[in-house]
Amino acid sequence: MSLSVLSVASECAPLVKTGGLADVVGALPAAIAPEGITMRTLLPGYPAVLAALGSTQVVADLGPMFGGPVRLLAGTGGGLELLVVEAAHLYDRAGNIYLGPDGRDWSDNPQRFAALCRAAAIIARDGADGWTPDVIHGHDWQAGLVGDYLLADGTRTPVVITVHNIAFHGLADPSLIGTLGLDPRRYTREGYEYWGKVSALKAGLLTATRLTTVSQTYADELMTPEFGMGLDGVMRHRRDALSGIVNGIDEDVWNPATDPDITPYKTPAKKAANKAALRAEFGLPDSDGPLCVVVSRLTHQKGLDLLLEALPTLTARGGQLAILGSGDATLESAYRAAANDPNVGVRLGYDEALSHRLIAGGDAILVPSRFEPCGLTQLYGLRYGTLPVVALTGGLADTVINASPAGLAAGCATGIQFHPVTADALRGALMRLCDLFAQPKLWASLQRNAMKHPVGWGASASRYAALYRDALASE
Ligand code: ADP
């Protein structure tokens, strides 16, 4: 049976991206098409989204919302079937989609993403462009209010909510309950109230028919106080509805044999040209140790402060670091200072093509995250024979096979994991990395294992398809 699903998200590659959420939202429609699922993606009409739309059609006038007119557009963009919420007063802004020029959340973020949710609920109720979704799949807090709006309308479309990162709750002041059109009777502990605020994420977690997150380990972690970020009780309450489905990567975009940004290669031995080019680009001298790379947001989550502490251990063993990232001002300036070491190269900013050159040119990719719901860059590393050195948490625990004595004996290891997530444990992992790198035969076998490790969407796409069907059957 074919099924129609409306995916609701705040970002979507290749149109607008701040992190892995965009990659996943952009990849899902094509990944699940072979499962008989027709997916359309509902996005806010940011300038980049409107610019990417080919011929568009206005499919509905959604009336005034939060101080301005709102229309629903249908069209294709970035290879995706899109529905777009056109609302210039909410989305026509330069710069970051979540943050104003002062680096803080846009003050009307609750309204901006409530409009997205309201539009999704109207599409479920009335259809759009002659198309009505059987299921809504919402991503993170920005899609959290869909369920409440469906309830208010009496629309019974099942909702699946995926938690990509529970750190972001989408809080709003309760004085906005009326403005947002929420039912004030649901402002309780059993509803969307969270310590005196409206929590869009909590609303979504409680109203969804099914919940998922992006790895099995993170699903387990979410139910613990250490990782649940204040919502672990809600997650435990909904444990029967929760499952972990690991992300895949776009194997066309991330394919070392065809990648236009690098010197293509099919075997790890052929990575050398990329390594030499990367060293030259970052001004790093020749060295016998491993060239480590990082491509990341620079935030507390990613543990890159720990890497700063552990760096001397790496460089003392002949190792080097090339890092591309942007984020916290303190981390940015700390990395700028670290670049005084000739064996450390730093690029602050966001650069897709450079991220490909780093993943192709590195010997190892470092992901020392304090928590990591799934993580994508370690998956790119696997595909490119660039061995991941990762913290044992979330999706990093599920996607890398540790080169422990047992992993090596079984001949299946693909990288290095460390625990706990401390500078000391990271130092130990970097020393293990240097030891393994000094054994070329063993290293090459790890690279071959890594490149063979499945990182595509196949199995996860089937699981999402089964979940949509299950959600529909349960209504
Ligand atoms: P998160 O979503 O938490 O940031 P992920 O590992 O899931 O972490 O996804 C991050 C995505 O953003 C990857 O596609 C990664 O390559 C990309 N990325 C992160 N920082 C940069 C950067 N500075 N330049 C280019 N791409 C980046």
Ligand code: GLC
């Ligand atoms: C979030 C998480 C990251 C995950 C991504 C896509 O941004 O931090 O671990 O890979 O979402 O699901």
